[in-house]
Amino acid sequence: MDLVTALGQAGLGRGDLAGLAVTPDGTAAVAIAGAGWSTAASEVARVDETLRPRWVTWSQETAQRLALAGVRPATCWDVAAVHRLLFGGWRADPGWAWAHLRGLPLDGVPVAGPQSAGEADLFDAAQEHAAAQSGPSGATPDAEHPVEPDGYLRQDWTRGGWEDTPDRVLAWARLALEAAQSQGATLAGSSDGGLAVATARSESTIELLCAELSADGLPMDRAVAEQVLTGIIGPRPRGDAEAAQMRAVRDAVVLRLAPAGVTADLRSPVQVRSLLAAAGVDVPDTRAWRLEEFRESHPLVAALLEWRKAERIATTYGYAWLDEHLGSDGRLRGAWTGSDGAAGRMTASNGLHNMPAAMRQAVVAAPGHVLIRADLGQIEPRVLAAVSGDPALAAATAADDLYLPVATQLGVDRPTAKVAMIAAMYGQTTGHGGQAGRRMRAAYPVAMAYLDSADRSARAGRDLRTYGGRLVRMSGGDRAPAQADAARTAARGRYGRNALIQGAAAELFKMWAVTVRARALPLGGRIVLCLHDELLVHVPREHADATARLVGDCLAETAARWSPGGQDARGARVRFIADICAVRSWADAK
DNA sequence: GATTTCACGTA
DNA sequence: CGTACGTGAAATCC
Numbered sequence: 001m002d003l004v005t006a007l008g009q010a011g012l013g014r015g016d017l018a019g020l021a022v023t024p025d026g027t028a029a030v031a032i033a034g035a036g037w038s039t040a041a042s043e044v045a046r047v048d049e050t051l052r053p054r055w056v057t058w059s060q061e062t063a064q065r066l067a068l069a070g071v072r073p074a075t076c077w078d079v080a081a082v083h084r085l086l087f088g089g090w091r092a093d094p095g096w097a098w099a100h101l102r103g104l105p106l107d108g109v110p111v112a113g114p115q116s117a118g119e120a121d122l123f124d125a126a127q128e129h130a131a132a133q134s135g136p137s138g139a140t141p142d143a144e145h146p147v148e149p150d151g152y153l154r155q156d157w158t159r160g161g162w163e164d165t166p167d168r169v170l171a172w173a174r175l176a177l178e179a180a181q182s183q184g185a186t187l188a189g190s191s192d193g194g195l196a197v198a199t200a201r202s203e204s205t206i207e208l209l210c211a212e213l214s215a216d217g218l219p220m221d222r223a224v225a226e227q228v229l230t231g232i233i234g235p236r237p238r239g240d241a242e243a244a245q246m247r248a249v250r251d252a253v254v255l256r257l258a259p260a261g262v263t264a265d266l267r268s269p270v271q272v273r274s275l276l277a278a279a280g281v282d283v284p285d286t287r288a289w290r291l292e293e294f295r296e297s298h299p300l301v302a303a304l305l306e307w308r309k310a311e312r313i314a315t316t317y318g319y320a321w322l323d324e325h326l327g328s329d330g331r332l333r334g335a336w337t338g339s340d341g342a343a344g345r346m347t348a349s350n351g352l353h354n355m356p357a358a359m360r361q362a363v364v365a366a367p368g369h370v371l372i373r374a375d376l377g378q379i380e381p382r383v384l385a386a387v388s389g390d391p392a393l394a395a396a397t398a399a400d401d402l403y404l405p406v407a408t409q410l411g412v413d414r415p416t417a418k419v420a421m422i423a424a425m426y427g428q429t430t431g432h433g434g435q436a437g438r439r440m441r442a443a444y445p446v447a448m449a450y451l452d453s454a455d456r457s458a459r460a461g462r463d464l465r466t467y468g469g470r471l472v473r474m475s476g477g478d479r480a481p482a483q484a485d486a487a488r489t490a491a492r493g494r495y496g497r498n499a500l501i502q503g504a505a506a507e508l509f510k511m512w513a514v515t516v517r518a519r520a521l522p523l524g525g526r527i528v529l530c531l532h533d534e535l536l537v538h539v540p541r542e543h544a545d546a547t548a549r550l551v552g553d554c555l556a557e558t559a560a561r562w563s564p565g566g567q568d569a570r571g572a573r574v575r576f577i578a579d580i581c582a583v584r585s586w587a588d589a590k
Numbered sequence: 591g592a593t594t595t596c597a598c599g600t601a
Numbered sequence: 602c603g604t605a606c607g608t609g610a611a612a613t614c615c
Contacts, residue, residue, distance in 0.1 A: 267610060269596055287597065312598060316608055340606065345601085347606055354600040354607065419602070426603035498604040502601095532601040532605090 003030065003043045004050050010035055017077060017184075018053040019177030020044065021170070022065040023163045031174035038166040041069035048073045054201070056180040058094050058172070060338070063211035072212060074518060077180045078204035081338050085196075085203050086186060088463070088471035090341035094179075095158035101182045102151050110148075110155040144168065146175050190469060198561065199468035202511040203338060206346070209517050209527060210336035217331025218352060218363060218528050219371075219538060224585075225322055225362035232358065233314045247314075254307045257300040266307060276301070317356055325350045330366070336530075338510070342495075343503035344470050346510070346530050353531060361587035363529075363536075370544045372525070373589040374551045374580040375534035376509065378402045381421050383505045386563035386574040387467040388450035392443060394565065394572035410439040424451060425501055427494035451497045458496020459489050468507035472499045508562050508576070509533060515554040523547055536586065544582040551580055 001009075012018060012032055019031035026041045044066065047053065055073050057063065059080040066073065080092035087100050099109045144167060146157040153175075162172040187196040226236065233250075237243035251266055258264070262278045264271035272286045279300050283290050288308065294301040326332050334350030347353065355363075365371045381402055385393035396405040407417035412435075420436035424447075428437075441448050457464055457474065464472040474496060513535060517527055525539035525547045539547045555578050565573040583589050 265611095269611075285596075308598080312609090315610075316599075334607095342605060345605065349607065351599085351608075354598085356599060422602055428602070494603060495605095502604065534601080 003037055003039050004046050006035075006037065007032065007047055007051055007053075012051050012053050014052045015075075016053050017056050017177060017180055018047075019173035019175075019180075020055040020057055020062060020076075021162070021173035021176065022062050023169055024065060026065060026069045027166070027169065029166065029170040029173040031170060031177050033177075036170040036174060038170060041066055041071045044073065045071045056173075056176045057204075057207070058176050058179075059092070060207040060211055063208045064214065067211045067215040073208060075201065075514075076204050076208055077184075077201065078207040078338075079176055079179045079183065081203045081207050082180070082183045082187070082200045084339050084344070085200055085468075085470050086183065088473040093158060094175075095153040095155075098153045098175075098179060099151075101179055101186075104151050108150070108152060110152055110158070144171060146171055187469070192469070195467070195562070196469035198511070199470075199507055202507070202514045203344075205514040205517075206338040206510045209513060209530075210338050210346070213336045213348070213527070213530070214333060216526060216528060217327060217329075217333035218536075219366050219369075220326055220330055220332045220362050221364040222322065222326055222330060222362075224364065225326065225359065226319070228358055228362055229313065229318060229322075233310050233318060236319050250307060250310060250314075254300065254303040257303050266304070267311070272304070276304075313356060313358075317351055317359060321351060339470075339506070343472065343499040343506060344466070345502065345506040345532055348530075352529065357587075361585050363586035365538055365584055368541055369538055370541050370582045370584060371528075371586060372537040372539055372544065372547050372551055372580065372582055373534065373586065374537070374548075374555075374578045376505075376512075376555075377577040377579055379505050379508075379533045379576070380425060380501050381406075382574055382576055383467075383501055383508065384425060384447050384450070386565070387500065387504045388447040390444050390446035390450070391572050393447045394574045397575040398572075400577060406443075409443045410436055412436050412439070424448060426498050427455065427490070450500075454497040454500045455493040458499075459493040461492075464496055464500060466500055466503035466507060468504060470503050470507070472496070472503065505533065508558065511562055512555055512558045515558050516551055519550050519554055520547055523550070525550075548580050548582055552578060 007018070007030070010032055016032075020028065022028045022041060028039050028041050028044050030037045030039060030044070030047070044055075048055070052074055055076040057076050057078050059078065063073075063076070079094070079097055083092040083097035083100065084090065095109050096106075099106055146154050146162065148154055157172065162168045183200070184197065187193060187200050190196045229236075234246055237246055254266060255263055258275055259278050262275060264275035266272060269286050273283065276283060276286065279298060281294050281298055281301060288305060291301050291305060295305060325334065332350070332352065334348050334352045337347045339345065340347050363371070377400075381393070382397050384390070385397050392409070396402050396409070399405050403414050403418045403421070406421060407414045410417050410420065412420070416436050420434070420440050423437065424440050454464060461475050463474050466472065474492065509530070509532065513527060513530055516535060516537065520526070520537055520539065523539060523543040523546055525537045525543065527535060528538045529536035535551065537547055537551065555576055559574070559576040563574045579590070581589055
């Protein structure tokens with residue numbers, strides 16, 4: 001009997017949990033209550049298309065292995081992602097997550113997984129060693145049981161030693177299922193269980209998207225990228241000598257504006273500070289925002305700031321960057337994570353999240369395709385309205401430009417209203433209060449109380465939870481020093497209020513993104529970039545309009561589920577808006 | 591050689 | 602008008 005039939009007969013239906021483990025070579029195991037199968041990744045795809053269960057995985061690694069085999073499941077429950085939601089922080093290896101679920105003392109967890117690239121080699125060596133030791137007939141006693149008598153996961157399993165026999169792969173899948181069921185029960189019992197479970201699902205499925213983003217990459221035109229670089233730092237040098245000479249030429253442009261006889265290594269902040277002092281500019285450090293006020297009066301400063309721009313491109317986003325990360329297929333690739341350690345935003349490496357704006361013109365759809373660019377408008381104040389349940393602020397979200405009704409309400413102009421709102425959300429350090437600030441308290445007391453509460457808790461070292469249920473740890477670690485001075489205490493308060501807004505915005509964004517991922521697939525649409533409040537979807541040109549509409553529809557649906565409002569005591573419905581357009585190049589947006 | 595600091599790109 | 606992240610080079614630590 002094939003797997004689809006067997007699972008169907010076993011009663012596995014849409015959305016039901018099914019444990020899934022995949023070995024590096026693409027062999028899979030599927031576990032449901034009371035039964036399990038060893039199979040090929042391609043069978044996982046067939047089951048997904050016909051029965052569409054929610055696959056339970058330990059971490060994004062499973063999705064990465066599936067993506068290599070061309071398998072892209074619709075949904076999952078990722079134990080690591082849900083662990084980060086429930087318990088905060090970044091660490092989420094199986095042994096660590098398991099100990100949390102079982103309520104075991106954390107100092108007893110046997111050995112952490114690899115925490116840095118530097119340890120990867122040791123980790124691999126340990127894996128090989130374990131595999132060599134077990135051998136064809138050398139299974140150690142209890143090797144088939146991943147759980148120790150004391151309740152912790154066995155060290156050889158958490159290190160990856162489960163991959164050597166089909167039975168062990170299956171046991172690992174079964175254990176993931178068990179972990180997920182435990183996590184689900186915990187979430188369902190939390191204060192807003194419905195939202196928490198929904199958040200756990202989107203935070204999980206984002207891990208599938210991350211694996212796909214890493215595998216697919218961002219479409220980029222190498223010739224355009226090289227043109228951009230040529231315009232800023234000159235043509236590609238032919239060798240190290242030429243590169244050094246071009247650097248020297250760029251340096252000379254700045255240094256000839258220095259006082260006679262004075263020179264410096266422009267790459268050394270200490271020497272730059274001395275150089276500036278010799279030119280009559282006395283600054284405590286040489287950061288751009290500090291130098292900005294001297295740009296007009298001192299040509300040396302202006303030249304230095306221009307030099308810094310070019311130097312940034314040359315060192316971080318130059319030809320070496322293209323050579324290293326832009327594939328011969330015209331895709332820029334980096335690793336993606338579904339949630340960072342603080343508020344749970346997505347992160348990406350290799351410059352995907354901090355590419356200079358000038359380079360956007362090189363981000364171009366493939367022939368016959370377009371990019372649908374969608375970015376959320378004024379996401380943070382709208383999120384504040386939703387998570388705090390402030391009826392007056394919720395009413396203001398009806399406007400396309402939220403700051404206009406806020407300005408009217410406060411009796412100030414729009415720029416003042418905007419500054420007052422942002423100061424309230426993130427905590428100002430200068431010019432405390434002010435008239436606009438006092439009026440904010442009067443006009444939006446519920447929202448302000450929400451922020452004040454977050455600020456107080458954070459300063460006191462009490463943990464916070466975002467609207468969707470992510471734990472933001474403020475206790476322990478150096479985030480809450482016993483003898484905090486006033487400045488550090490205030491910084492913790494700002495961190496806390498920011499984490500609740502940024503974190504909730506990230507949760508809404510990810511729920512939107514996984515919805516778009518699912519709905520755009522039949523049109524051939526693929527998300528190719530997530531940038532905190534902005535999505536890029538790569539889609540065949542003939543489906544451009546339909547995809548643009550779909551992205552907007554997905555936002556409306558997601559917002560309605562995420563922040564119901566209207567029919568209950570929460571008050572007015574919060575409106576979320578997105579600017580959506582179809583473009584050939586990312587730079588053409590707006 | 592590893593870690594910290596400075597600086598700056600993105601949101 | 603604050604927070605977050607990732608990166609690279611210099612400075613510093615061990």
